[in-house]
Amino acid sequence: VQLVESGGGLVQAGGSLRLSCAASGRTFSIYAMGWFRQAPGKEREFVAGISWSGRNTYYADSVKGRFTISRDNAKNTVFLQMNSLKSEDTAVYCCAARQGSMYSTRGSDYGYWGQGTQVTVSS
Numbered sequence: 001v002q003l004v005e006s007g008g009g010l011v012q013a014g015g016s017l018r019l020s021c022a023a024s025g026r027t028f029s030i031y032a033m034g035w036f037r038q039a040p041g042k043e044r045e046f047v048a049g050i051s052w053s054g055r056n057t058y059y060a061d062s063v064k065g066r067f068t069i070s071r072d073n074a075k076n077t078v079f080l081q082m083n084s085l086k087s088e089d090t091a092v093y094c095c096a097a098r099q100g101s102m103y104s105t106r107g108s109d110y111g112y113w114g115q116g117t118q119v120t121v122s123s
Helices: none
Strands: 002-006 009-012 017-024 031-038 045-050 057-059 067-072 077-082 091-099 117-122
Touching (some): 017 031, 017 091, 017 117, 031 077, 045 067, 057 067, 077 091
Parallel strands (some): 009 117
Antiparallel strands (some): 002 017, 017 077, 031 045, 031 091, 045 057, 091 117
16 A cells, blocks of 8 residues: 655644545555654654544544544545644654554554655744
């Protein structure tokens, strides 16, 4: 499966962005999806995950209550709505897919990755 992210950009603190991850290739609905991010000089970290049905989601504590992950299997797309953005949210955001019903917080559990999209939050 191929993944392509979009929707990143520059936003002021307190603002919002909506990231999209479009999938092509194999049947999208059989993959659980995750969003990860990596800031300069830092390790990649899990942000949010969603099961293949969309019924189960999970968030890192740092984004809980501000970010929402969702998916539209008919459109082969997963979304990350980011509200109340902070400067510490600045990073390259990547979506990832793993075959199976449930997400994982470990990047090594995902077999497919997008190239990433830059999110920059100015304070």
